[in-house]
Amino acid sequence: MTDVLRYTAFSDDPAGGNPAGVVLDATGLDEAGMLRIAADLGYSETAFLTAPPEGLGGEPGRAFTVRYFSPKAEVPFCGHATVATAVALGERIGPGELVFATRAGTVPVSVTADGQGGLRAVLTSVEPHVEDVDPADLAEALAALDWPQADLDPAIAPRIAYAGARHLVLGAATRARLADLAYDFPRLEALMRRLDLTTVQLVHRAGPALFDVRDPFPVGGVVEDPATGAAAAAFGAYARELGLAPADAVLTLRQGEDMGRPGVLTVELRAGDTRVRVGGGGVRIG
Known part of the structure; x- marks a missing residue:
């Protein structure tokens, strides 16, 4: 059974910000499975993580391929689901630098402690x-x-x-x-x-x-x-x-x-x- 986490981004209150689904291991899912989970969850996006491509860089265990699905379709990039995913990872492997390979390009994310017991994530966009x-x-x-x-x-x-x-x-x-x-x-x-x-x-x-x-x-x-x-x-x-x-x-x-x-x-x-x-x-x- 796929473990779907629920996080909100851009708020430290679960009732604020933008909720996102996070699947930290989507290895066994195809596109139809990812879309079905995103639709069932009903959030604006859900992030699905798999192993990074060759040559992505980043520290071992801190680089991932990430795909984002809304309830209706895949989207090339999603900022709030990126922040939610980074916070979820930070809680499990600690603050530090992450690297995400997305359809839009490579997105570095820095996770730090916010000084109040929580975590904060900062993503760097692709070329705008x-x-x-x-x-x-x-x-x-x-x-x-x-x-x-x-x-x-x-x-x-x-x-x-x-x-x-x-x-x-x-x-x-x-x-x-x-x-x-x-x-x-x-x-x-x-x-x-x-x-x-x-x-x-x-x-x-x-x-x-x-x-x-x-x-x-x-x-x-x-x-x-x-x-x-x-x-x-x-x-x-x-x-x-x-x-x-x-x-x-x-x-x-x-x-x-x-x-x-x-x-x-x-x-x-x-x-x-x-x-x-x-x-x-x-x-x-x-």
């Missing part, structure tokens, strides 16, 4: 990039969300950002606009599948380095993702490229408050390194 959005696609996204153009924040220009998965970034002019999320699920899902998007990241700037975010995730079979590490990494690259943050910066993203599952994601940018670091706590559920 940012691209423009076709005006017709933007109009379709706004129509699916039922957002008037006037509700967008002109300082947060629409873009598609990537740091392991693709996300459409849209800025909300007010916190009230962000809080009012009632979208056309099939219509937004169809657009996202056509553009190969994992989530739509809706962002409101609450301070110079503080942002409130929400992430509709219809392609994964859930209405909204409570805390999205992959989107946070993509947003870090976006914020740097569009001048919302300097080359050296630490951004705080609050997510899940509107769902009753508050979480905090820390996004670190470093001058001279285009990759983005995303960190947070994690704890076992149940």
Whole structure:
């Protein structure tokens, strides 16, 4: 019988953050088996670990192949399931450096004690990039969300950002606009599948380095993702490229408050390194 662990990421409270399934030994599972477990669990993603490929590097016993499945499909990368997996491993083999081989590329993860008896994990993204959005696609996204153009924040220009998965970034002019999320699920899902998007990241700037975010995730079979590490990494690259943050910066993203599952994601940018670091706590559920 496959042992499926349940952890939440980006919170030290089991009722906060984003829950993920973690299968530390998926050696005997094929894709259909992984998808079935992810669907039965019902979390936005479940991570499945197997032996690392040749030449991955990392310390012996601290390198793994990781695949991520939503209830509907495999996704190339998932940040919150990466953090959850790293915390689960840290509890069993101790804090330190991990290396994950994912479909998106190699993702190093550092696990440290948080000083309060828990663990914190920081992932380093694959190489990110940012691209423009076709005006017709933007109009379709706004129509699916039922957002008037006037509700967008002109300082947060629409873009598609990537740091392991693709996300459409849209800025909300007010916190009230962000809080009012009632979208056309099939219509937004169809657009996202056509553009190969994992989530739509809706962002409101609450301070110079503080942002409130929400992430509709219809392609994964859930209405909204409570805390999205992959989107946070993509947003870090976006914020740097569009001048919302300097080359050296630490951004705080609050997510899940509107769902009753508050979480905090820390996004670190470093001058001279285009990759983005995303960190947070994690704890076992149940």
